Structures are given as C-alpha cells and as structure tokens.
Amino acid sequence: MAEQRVITAEGLQQLIAILAGEGRRVIAPTVRDDVIIYDDIESIDDLPLGVTDVQGPGSYRLVDAPEAEYFGFVVGPHAWKKFLHAPQIELWRAQREGGGVNIHAADIYAERAAFIGVRACELAAIAIQDRVLTGGQHVDAHYKMRRDHALLIAVNCSKAGGSCFCASMETGPAATGGFDLALTELKTAQDHLFLVDVGSSAGQALMDQISSRAATAQEHNAAQAQVEHTTESMGRSMPAGVNTPQLMADNLLHPRWQEVATRCLSCANCTMVCPTCFCTTVDDVSDLAGERYARERRWDSCFTMDFSYLHGGGVRNSVASRYRQWMTHKLSTWVEQFGSSGCVGCGRCITWCPVGIDITEEVRAIAGVEAV
Amino acid sequence: MTGRHKRPRLAVWKFASCDGCQLSLLDCEDEILALAEAVDIAYFPEATRSEISGHYDISLVEGSITTAHDAVRIQEVRRRSTKLIVIGACATSGGIQALRNFSDVKEYTRIVYARPDYIETLATSTPISDHVRVDFELRGCPINKHQLVEVLGAFLVGRRPATPAHSVCVECKLKGNACVMVAHDAPCLGPVTHAGCGALCPSYNRGCYGCFGPKETPNAPALSAKLSELGMDQRALARLYSTFNANADAFRQESERHDQDGQG
Structure with a gap:
C-alpha cells in the first residue's frame, strides 16, 4: 500500500x-x-x-x-x-395494449x-x-x-x-x-x-x-x-477454538433451539438489520381495472411463514426451526455455499433484537462453553 | 376488462362497528373512480341510498356480531355473496366492543341504560369467521385504504392479495425506521402485530398499538417479558393487549395472563 x-x-x-x-x-x-x-x-x-x-x-x-x-x-x-x-424495487411492469400485453423491464x-x-x-x-x-x-x-x-x-x-x-x-x-x-x-x-x-x-x-x-x-x-x-475492547466475541460451522451441523437437534424459540419473537429484525442477509420475495400487483400489472421485489426474512411456503403451507412452522435456519445458514451452510461465514461480527442482530438475543451466547450455549 | 364484461357486483355490509373501515373505501380518492368503473357498487348504505337486492360477486363486511339479529343477518349476507371479504378489527376479531367478552354485559346495560330491558344484545362480540365461512380477512383498525384497493384488485383478477402476515417490524425496517423500543425504550407491540399500516406509529417515534391484531405465529409472552423490563406492570400489560383486537386469540390469552384482578 x-x-x-x-x-x-x-x-x-x-x-x-x-x-x-x-x-x-x-x-x-x-x-x-x-x-x-x-x-x-x-x-x-x-x-x-x-x-x-x-x-x-x-x-x-x-x-x-x-x-x-x-x-x-x-x-x-x-x-x-x-x-x-x-x-423495495419494481422489477417489471406490464400493460394491456392493443389486445395484447406489453412487458417493460424496470430501469x-x-x-x-x-x-x-x-x-x-x-x-x-x-x-x-x-x-x-x-x-x-x-x-x-x-x-x-x-x-x-x-x-x-x-x-x-x-x-x-x-x-x-x-x-x-x-x-x-x-x-x-x-x-x-x-x-x-x-x-x-x-x-x-x-x-x-x-x-x-x-x-x-x-x-x-x-x-x-x-x-x-x-x-x-x-x-x-x-x-x-x-x-x-470488543464488547463480545465468538468463542475461540470452536469450529462453528461444524458445531452447527452437528447440533441440529440441540435442545437450545427450543429454548431460544421461547424468547424469539420471529419478528425478523435480526435479518433486516444484518448487512449480509440478502433474501427477497416478490409481490405481483395489479390495478383495479386489470390493465396494469407490476412485479415488486422487497426484502424478505427466513423468520416469516411465507418464506418457506410451499403448496399447502409453510415448511418451517415452529419458531425453533426458523431460528435454526437463520443461524445455521449464517454460520455454517453459508460457508459451503459462498466460501465464508455469513457473519461479519457487526453485532446489529444483538443490539436490534427487541428481546436482546445474542448470537454469540447462542453459539456458546450450543458449544457448551462458559459465557464471558 | 372494462366495458367488455358485465361488471362484478359489490356490496358493503355493516355490522357492529364505527363505519371507519367503510369510510376507508370512500377515502380512496385516487382510486374511487377506477373502482366505480371496475365494479357495480350495488349496495353501500354509507355512500348511496340505492339498494339492489339479489346476489353479489364480492361482499365487503365491516363489523362484528353482537346481536341475535345480526347473527341471522350475516347468514343471509353469506348466502347472497360469492366472495365474502371481511374488513377491519371488528369483523376479523370482534373489535373494541369485544371487551364485553371479558365482563358481564347485563351489568353494563344496567349501569348505562335507563331501560336495560329494551336492550337486546349478545353476551359476546365475535368476528364474522365465527359465524360463516370467510374468503379473506383484511386487518386493521381502521383498515389501510391501499391494502383495501390491493385486495379488491386481487379478487377482481383472481390473484393472491399481497397483505403479508409478518410483523410490523418488517415494515419499519423497509422504511429505514430505527427500532423505537431498542433506541428509546418505547413500549411497542410491533414484534407481535400483523403488518399493514406501514408502521404508522413507529414512523412518528411512537410504539405500535397493535391495531392490526396478532401477526402470524406471535410470541406475546416473550414480548411481555421485555415490556416488564421496561417498567410495565401486570395491569398495564393486560391493558396493552386489550384494545381493538382484544378478542384475537394471542392478544386475549396474553391479556388474561396478566389480568390478575379480572378488570382488564
């Protein structure tokens, strides 16, 4: 440099x-x-x-x-x-014109x-x-x-x-x-x-x-x-000497998921403030005349029921399964998918969780190491 | 579609309510003409005196069931309607008047009315879905007019309305609001409340009052634990959940859990 x-x-x-x-x-x-x-x-x-x-x-x-x-x-x-x-952005809009439908991609x-x-x-x-x-x-x-x-x-x-x-x-x-x-x-x-x-x-x-x-x-x-x-002088730390990706993969049935679900609001704040969470969903909207349509994209969260909706209902009905999905993706399967952890240690999910759930403490609990 | 097909017939029905949700329809100033083009507004006492009997393609139902007469009338509305869409907290959960469900209505009528024997009322206020099959529930006290237009637009073309059941928190975050509970200790029902208002109160630095009722899979006990930390006592907690959606399952259970003296 x-x-x-x-x-x-x-x-x-x-x-x-x-x-x-x-x-x-x-x-x-x-x-x-x-x-x-x-x-x-x-x-x-x-x-x-x-x-x-x-x-x-x-x-x-x-x-x-x-x-x-x-x-x-x-x-x-x-x-x-x-x-x-x-x-939130618009992806495309469509309009009935001259007996057909014209689709215009958003700029x-x-x-x-x-x-x-x-x-x-x-x-x-x-x-x-x-x-x-x-x-x-x-x-x-x-x-x-x-x-x-x-x-x-x-x-x-x-x-x-x-x-x-x-x-x-x-x-x-x-x-x-x-x-x-x-x-x-x-x-x-x-x-x-x-x-x-x-x-x-x-x-x-x-x-x-x-x-x-x-x-x-x-x-x-x-x-x-x-x-x-x-x-x-860091306020928190991920526990040292723990292979977090492996820890998550090995503990998919750990009782801690049920315990954290009693505290978790499934409000999605953690995912919304997370600087790496990238999931989106789309809504199709139309006007009252049925002449104009648009497809809109907005941030989504794995904490919502719609996120895992398949024919007949949501796949992750319990809050435990949704919290586990978020944390195991962030800390474990993200590594397989993208070659790094999905967590950068910014602490936003801890501060902006209304009930103060701390991802580093959740890792400690699952790892069975003492809280700091 | 306009002009090419017979327009769908729309009816707006009122049960026990304040009319505020019906007025949201009239408040759709930018869309009201488009709506009048798209549908034949066949029955709408709030807006017109004309009344057409017969069958309706879409019925909007406002209000809750509080009398034996209305319990019969809603059956008739259901029979006359292909699609029945209920609008507002009264129709979806029983409304503010469902506070009677927690008390003795006979005692109320004795206190309030000179001739309580003239009052014929049920002991409870209940949502429309307790009485008839409902095709769609639009939440809110009052409903959001943009959501109403969205639901009508969706039903007219046969698609799913985009009225997500997630928390108000998601709306705050999409708008860039900082959390009023985390930053200012404001008691906020947003984390357990159904989205739809566009995070109205938190956008003005107030906590959410829960006007849209419980969100999908709400965890009210966990939120109450946090609100206790912020200084709310049992009575305040019981009251917090006992407003426009007091009879909605998750809010009713939570207010009853904190209602130690039975006063709500």
Missing part, C-alpha cells in the same frame, strides 16, 4: 464537496431521532461530531462522547445494503453514490453480498449497477461497541481492503487529523485534489495503537 497521507477536518470537508461536485450522492452517518443512521449529508457538519453510542443486547443509546470525534461510534441500525440492495438505476464511514465489518459484508449477488451465474443487475457506481470511504474504528465482535470474526476493526479511501481519525488535545490510506485509483484521484501531507511515523504508530485498542 502507498504511504499514508494526513488530512485535516477541512480536508474531509473538501472531500465531501468534491464528491458532491462530481454529482455523487454523499451518504454518511448522521443523527436522526437520537440514532445514528446512514443518510445524505451536505457537509461535515452533518456528521455525528462528539456523540457516541452505547450498545448492548436489545439496547441502543446515544450519549455525549468524551472526545469530539466525527466517527467516535460504531455501526447503527442501517447497513449499506439499504443503498446497494434496495429494500436498472445507476445512482452514483459515495459512502463515507464504511467500517471494516461493513466492507466484509459488502464483499459477501458482492459474492452472493454478483458472483454466480445469475447476476443481480440492480445490485451490480449500484455497486459499480459506489465509492467506498472507510473509517477504522476508534472504539468498539458493546455488541461488536468483528475481531473474533477476523473482519475488523481495521479496514484492510475493498475501499477507495480509508480514514483513521486521530483526535488529540492539539490536533484533529485523519490518516488516509488509498485503496484504489479512484481514491488516489480524489486525494490528488485535496491538500494533504505525508504521515509521520509517530502518527502511523498512533493510528495502529488506536485500532489495536479497539481490537482489545
């Missing part, structure tokens, strides 16, 4: 202005209703400066941060799939976006969705178009959240690739700097337009120390 550069907050503002000037939609973390979500920003002032999140199972709070950092928090309820793998929409503040776990999640949605014989053209036109500006995490376990999934907290630029925010009493790693020619082209200087050895070391501190 090329040498690290250093920019200031003014440099970050310059970067935002350049991206907007290129006609890009600039999307970054921003506070709405006391939650950090991903949405359009106009300037650096829209970033969540000086606030941080306190997360745990079924719990999220924004509080004042000890340091006035722009990225001093972790991931929230939104994942970038909201923009790349849109929640494959090319939105040029720049995502600022993509975390290492999220880069890993995007890489997984790339593999799932564009890696095989059948490419999701909508996803691919959006993905091809998206610029990823990563941020190395300066803290770990209460639900974070990326270190044990080996997906973070440092961004190691798959980005155009990666920032490390260094806030000291004297300085507020961003170390910049360039990950692509597009990233380099952006850096060429921003005033920057070479990082000193001291700054480089400070950035490394910060990420190491984040690694050591």
Whole structure:
C-alpha cells in the first residue's frame, strides 16, 4: 500500500464537496431521532461530531462522547445494503395494449453514490453480498449497477461497541481492503487529523485534489495503537477454538433451539438489520381495472411463514426451526455455499433484537462453553 | 376488462362497528373512480341510498356480531355473496366492543341504560369467521385504504392479495425506521402485530398499538417479558393487549395472563 497521507477536518470537508461536485450522492452517518443512521449529508457538519453510542443486547443509546470525534461510534441500525440492495424495487411492469400485453423491464438505476464511514465489518459484508449477488451465474443487475457506481470511504474504528465482535470474526476493526479511501481519525488535545490510506485509483484521484501531507511515523504508530485498542475492547466475541460451522451441523437437534424459540419473537429484525442477509420475495400487483400489472421485489426474512411456503403451507412452522435456519445458514451452510461465514461480527442482530438475543451466547450455549 | 364484461357486483355490509373501515373505501380518492368503473357498487348504505337486492360477486363486511339479529343477518349476507371479504378489527376479531367478552354485559346495560330491558344484545362480540365461512380477512383498525384497493384488485383478477402476515417490524425496517423500543425504550407491540399500516406509529417515534391484531405465529409472552423490563406492570400489560383486537386469540390469552384482578 502507498504511504499514508494526513488530512485535516477541512480536508474531509473538501472531500465531501468534491464528491458532491462530481454529482455523487454523499451518504454518511448522521443523527436522526437520537440514532445514528446512514443518510445524505451536505457537509461535515452533518456528521455525528462528539456523540457516541452505547450498545448492548436489545439496547441502543446515544450519549455525549468524551472526545469530539466525527466517527467516535460504531455501526447503527442501517447497513449499506439499504443503498446497494434496495429494500423495495419494481422489477417489471406490464400493460394491456392493443389486445395484447406489453412487458417493460424496470430501469436498472445507476445512482452514483459515495459512502463515507464504511467500517471494516461493513466492507466484509459488502464483499459477501458482492459474492452472493454478483458472483454466480445469475447476476443481480440492480445490485451490480449500484455497486459499480459506489465509492467506498472507510473509517477504522476508534472504539468498539458493546455488541461488536468483528475481531473474533477476523473482519475488523481495521479496514484492510475493498475501499477507495480509508480514514483513521486521530483526535488529540492539539490536533484533529485523519490518516488516509488509498485503496484504489479512484481514491488516489480524489486525494490528488485535496491538500494533504505525508504521515509521520509517530502518527502511523498512533493510528495502529488506536485500532489495536479497539481490537482489545470488543464488547463480545465468538468463542475461540470452536469450529462453528461444524458445531452447527452437528447440533441440529440441540435442545437450545427450543429454548431460544421461547424468547424469539420471529419478528425478523435480526435479518433486516444484518448487512449480509440478502433474501427477497416478490409481490405481483395489479390495478383495479386489470390493465396494469407490476412485479415488486422487497426484502424478505427466513423468520416469516411465507418464506418457506410451499403448496399447502409453510415448511418451517415452529419458531425453533426458523431460528435454526437463520443461524445455521449464517454460520455454517453459508460457508459451503459462498466460501465464508455469513457473519461479519457487526453485532446489529444483538443490539436490534427487541428481546436482546445474542448470537454469540447462542453459539456458546450450543458449544457448551462458559459465557464471558 | 372494462366495458367488455358485465361488471362484478359489490356490496358493503355493516355490522357492529364505527363505519371507519367503510369510510376507508370512500377515502380512496385516487382510486374511487377506477373502482366505480371496475365494479357495480350495488349496495353501500354509507355512500348511496340505492339498494339492489339479489346476489353479489364480492361482499365487503365491516363489523362484528353482537346481536341475535345480526347473527341471522350475516347468514343471509353469506348466502347472497360469492366472495365474502371481511374488513377491519371488528369483523376479523370482534373489535373494541369485544371487551364485553371479558365482563358481564347485563351489568353494563344496567349501569348505562335507563331501560336495560329494551336492550337486546349478545353476551359476546365475535368476528364474522365465527359465524360463516370467510374468503379473506383484511386487518386493521381502521383498515389501510391501499391494502383495501390491493385486495379488491386481487379478487377482481383472481390473484393472491399481497397483505403479508409478518410483523410490523418488517415494515419499519423497509422504511429505514430505527427500532423505537431498542433506541428509546418505547413500549411497542410491533414484534407481535400483523403488518399493514406501514408502521404508522413507529414512523412518528411512537410504539405500535397493535391495531392490526396478532401477526402470524406471535410470541406475546416473550414480548411481555421485555415490556416488564421496561417498567410495565401486570395491569398495564393486560391493558396493552386489550384494545381493538382484544378478542384475537394471542392478544386475549396474553391479556388474561396478566389480568390478575379480572378488570382488564
């Protein structure tokens, strides 16, 4: 990798202005209703400066941060799939015309976006969705178009959240690739700097337009120390020394599935917030006159009954079977299917489960190892 | 289809209800003309005085059964209808008036009416499906007008209506709402409630009131455990489930589980 550069907050503002000037939609973390979500920003002032999140199972709070950092928090309820793998799109529409039916495919929409503040776990999640949605014989053209036109500006995490376990999934907290630029925010009493790693020619082209200087050895070391501190302060972990894919495969009849089903709401929140869950369903709709029809696609979840509906009814009637389907796919059969775990350790399913079911604790329970 | 075939005859029937769901049909301002084109609105006392007896291709039924007279009348409506679609919480679960199912109706009538002997009413308020075969149930208090148009459009062409039975949570997530219970400790029935409203209340930072009744395979006891942690006592929990869908199985069982003093 090329040498690290250093920019200031003014440099970050310059970067935002350049991206907007290129006609890009600039999307970054921003506070709405006391939650950090991903949405359009106009300037650096829209970033969540000086606030941080306190997360745990079924719990999220924004509080004042000890340091006035722009990225001093972790991931929230939104994942970038909201923009790349849109929640709802129309696939095609049909109309009765001149005694026949004409079918019009939906436009494959090319939105040029720049995502600022993509975390290492999220880069890993995007890489997984790339593999799932564009890696095989059948490419999701909508996803691919959006993905091809998206610029990823990563941020190395300066803290770990209460639900974070990326270190044990080996997906973070440092961004190691798959980005155009990666920032490390260094806030000291004297300085507020961003170390910049360039990950692509597009990233380099952006850096060429921003005033920057070479990082000193001291700054480089400070950035490394910060990420190491984040690694050591993870709120959670997948149990070490457990072959999770094998563990799942070997325990399909474990009593824990019944136990977790007494707590699970089958509300589908975990799958909706998961940055790798990719399942969709389609609805066919028509107007009252029976003249116009459309096929619409929306996110689906393996926690719904419709998901496993075959002629005569759903296959996974019990909540236990649906929870097991989700967890064994995420942690075990995903590996066979796509060559990696489907879990990146972002912790969203833990924080945003209304009743706080913790996937790492469920693995521990099945593995028979002590809770941490 | 328009003009080429005889238009299907539509009837709208009212039982014990507030008329709000029927009004959703009139509230379909953008679609009402298309609807009038697509069907022959043959019986709709809320909208027109004309009344045509005979058979109806589609009957929309609002309201619950609360009197012996209505229990007979719904049989007649069923006989006159090819497809019978019930709309709203009253028709699908018994409605708010099903709170009588938990109490002594005779005592109520004694308190409320000067001449209780004039009041002829059943001891319970029950959904239409307790009395006749129902072809489709559209949930909500009131129903969502877009869902009503969707159901009618689906029945007119003979396809399955897209009114998923999953949780309100899915609607929140599709809209990008952050969970109000996780982020703000707002008591929310969304995880056990049938989708359809478009996550109306959570979109305004309020918890869900359960207007669309229980979702498929609801786990109300698990949600109640969480709500207890958030500070709701037994009485508050019993009341939370005792609203527009108090008589729906999952909500009734859960309110009864928390109703220690029998007061609801």
